[in-house]
Amino acid sequence: MHIGRTLPPAATPIGIREIISGVCGIFRGQRELDRFESELKEHFGVKHCFLVSSGKAAFTLILLALKELSPDRDEVLIPAFTCYSVPSSVVRAGLRIRLCDLSPDSLDFDFAQLSAVLSEAPPPQTEAHPAGGASDSPVETRDPADSSGNSITRVLAVVPTHLFGYPADVARLRKLNRDPGVTIVEDAAQAMGETREERKVGTLGDVSFFSLGRGKAFSVVEGGVVLTDRDDFAEGLNRFVSRLPRYGLLPLLNVIFKAAALMVLLHPRLFWVPRSMPFLKLGETLFEPHFPILKMSSFQAGLAREWPGRLEKLRDVRKKKVNRWITILEASRTHGSNFLRSRSLGLLRFPLRVGDKKKRESLLRESARMGLGIMPVYPTSINAIPELRGKIKGGAFPGAESCARELVTLPTHGYLTEDDVTELSRLIARVLG
Numbered sequence: 505m506h507i508g509r510t511l512p513p514a515a516t517p518i519g520i521r522e523i524i525s526g527v528c529g530i531f532r533g534q535r536e537l538d539r540f541e542s543e544l545k546e547h548f549g550v551k552h553c554f555l556v557s558s559g560k561a562a563f564t565l566i567l568l569a570l571k572e573l574s575p576d577r578d579e580v581l582i583p584a585f586t587c588y589s590v591p592s593s594v595v596r597a598g599l600r601i602r603l604c605d606l607s608p609d610s611l612d613f614d615f616a617q618l619s620a621v622l623s624e625a626p627p628p629q630t631e632a633h634p635a636g637g638a639s640d641s642p643v644e645t646r647d648p649a650d651s652s653g654n655s656i657t658r659v660l661a662v663v664p665t666h667l668f669g670y671p672a673d674v675a676r677l678r679k680l681n682r683d684p685g686v687t688i689v690e691d692a693a694q695a696m697g698e699t700r701e702e703r704k705v706g707t708l709g710d711v712s713f714f715s716l717g718r719g720k721a722f723s724v725v726e727g728g729v730v731l732t733d734r735d736d737f738a739e740g741l742n743r744f745v746s747r748l749p750r751y752g753l754l755p756l757l758n759v760i761f762k763a764a765a766l767m768v769l770l771h772p773r774l775f776w777v778p779r780s781m782p783f784l785k786l787g788e789t790l791f792e793p794h795f796p797i798l799k800m801s802s803f804q805a806g807l808a809r810e811w812p813g814r815l816e817k818l819r820d821v822r823k824k825k826v827n828r829w830i831t832i833l834e835a836s837r838t839h840g841s842n843f844l845r846s847r848s849l850g851l852l853r854f855p856l857r858v859g860d861k862k863k864r865e866s867l868l869r870e871s872a873r874m875g876l877g878i879m880p881v882y883p884t885s886i887n888a889i890p891e892l893r894g895k896i897k898g899g900a901f902p903g904a905e906s907c908a909r910e911l912v913t914l915p916t917h918g919y920l921t922e923d924d925v926t927e928l929s930r931l932i933a934r935v936l937g
C-alpha cells in the first residue's frame with residue numbers, strides 16, 4: 505500500500521461550487537432537469553434527450569426501446585474489448601451479446617470481421633419472440649440463456665465505442681451496414697466533448713449515450729444521457745423513462761455523500777486513502793446486470809450547471825497532457841510505436857501497449873508502489889468474462905485479447921503536474937527501456 509501522494513488514474517474534480525449548485529437543484533426540482541435537458545439538446549443539436557442514473561441504465565433503456573420496435577431481432581453487436589457495463593446492459597435488457605473483435609491499432613472495430621457479421625444472412629423468422637410478453641416493470645427482463653433453444657438471432661443494434669475518447673469511425677460503419685433494421689447505438693460513455701470530422705461524438709449514430717460517472721469527461725458523480733433524433737424511437741424510450749422510479753432519499757443522500765467525498769479525496773494528497781480500501785473496488789470493472797435504473801435526480805442536474813464551459817476546460821487540460829505523452833513517447837526508441845497519436849483529443853486516460861508481460865507487470869507494480877496512477881484497462885476480453893462463458897456465439901477475438909493483455913493507461917487529468925510527468929517518464933524509460 506502506498507501512503508502519500510497518489511495520482512488517480514482518471515479524475516474529474518467536483519468542487520464546492522458545484523455541490524452548492526446541486527443542492528440548489530434539489531429545490532428547483534424538475535425545472536433543473538428541464539434546463540439540463542434543453543441545454544444538452546441545444547448543444548448537440550438533437551431533438552430528444554433523456555436523463556437517467558448511469559450510462560449502463562441509459563444503454564439498457566435504449567435496448568429495451570429498440571427491442572420493442574423490432575421484436576424479431578435479439579442480438580447486440582458490441583466490441584469484444586469494452587467496459588463490462590456494456591455486456592451487463594445487454595443481459596439486463598434480455599438480449600444476446602454478439603461480439604466483434606477490435607483492432608489494437610485503432611481501438612475501433614475490426615472492420616473485416618464486422619463486415620462478415622453484418623452481411624450474414626438472417627435465419628428464418630420464428631413465430632414467437634422469446635423476449636415478448638407484457639411486464640409491469642419497465643426494466644424486468646429475461647436471461648437470454650433461457651431461450652437458447654428457440655432462438656431468433658438477428659442483429660438489433662451495433663455499438664461503436666469511443667474508447668478513452670478516441671472517436672470510432674461511425675461513418676465507415678454506416679457504409680458497411682446495409683440493413684436499415686440494424687440501429688447504430690454510439691457508446692459515447694467516455695467521449696463527451698470529442699468530435700470526428702467536425703461532427704460531435706454523440707450525434708454520429710442513430711442514438712447515443714454518455715456516462716456522467718466518476719472520471720468521465722464530465723461528471724455528476726453518476727448519470728447517463730441518451731440523445732437521438734429519431735421520433736419513433738424517442739416515443740418508445742419516453743414510455744420507458746417516464747415509468748422509471750426517482751432516486752429515493754437514501755440513494756440521493758448517497759450521491760450527495762459521494763460528491764462531497766470526491767471533492768476531498770480525489771486530490772493526490774488524499775487519494776491514497778480510498779485507494780487503500782479494497783472494498784470500494786476503485787478502478788474495478790464488474791459484470792453486474794443487477795444495477796438500479798432510475799431517473800436522474802435534480803441534484804445531479806444541478807451539479808451540471810455551466811457544463812459546456814467546464815467540459816471544455818477539462819478537455820483542454822487533458823488535451824495538453826495527451827500531447828505531452830505523445831511527445832515523450834515519440835522520442836523514446838523502445839516503445840515509440842505502441843500508442844495512438846491524435847493530438848486533438850482530451851482522452852480520459854492515455855493508452856500505451858506493453859507487449860512484454862514481465863515488463864508490464866513491473867510497470868504496474870512500480871507505479872502502484874510510487875502512486876503514479878498507471879493502470880491496466882479491462883482484465884479480459886468480453887468472451888472471457890466467467891459469467892458469460894458458453895453464452896456468446898463463437899469467434900476469435902485476438903485484438904481484444906491483446907488489448908486486455910497489453911494495455912496500460914497513463915493519467916491525463918489536471919492533477920498531473922510536470923514533476924509527475926517527469927517521474928512517470930523516468931519510470932517508463934527504466935522499466936521498458
Ligand SMILES: Cc1ncc(COP(=O)(O)O)c(C=O)c1O
Nearest residue numbers: 558559560587589693715716717
Ligand atoms: C465504454 C463504456 N460504456 C458504458 C459505460 C457505463 O457507464 P456508467 O458507468 O455510467 O454506467 C462505461 C463506464 O465506464 C464505459 O466506459
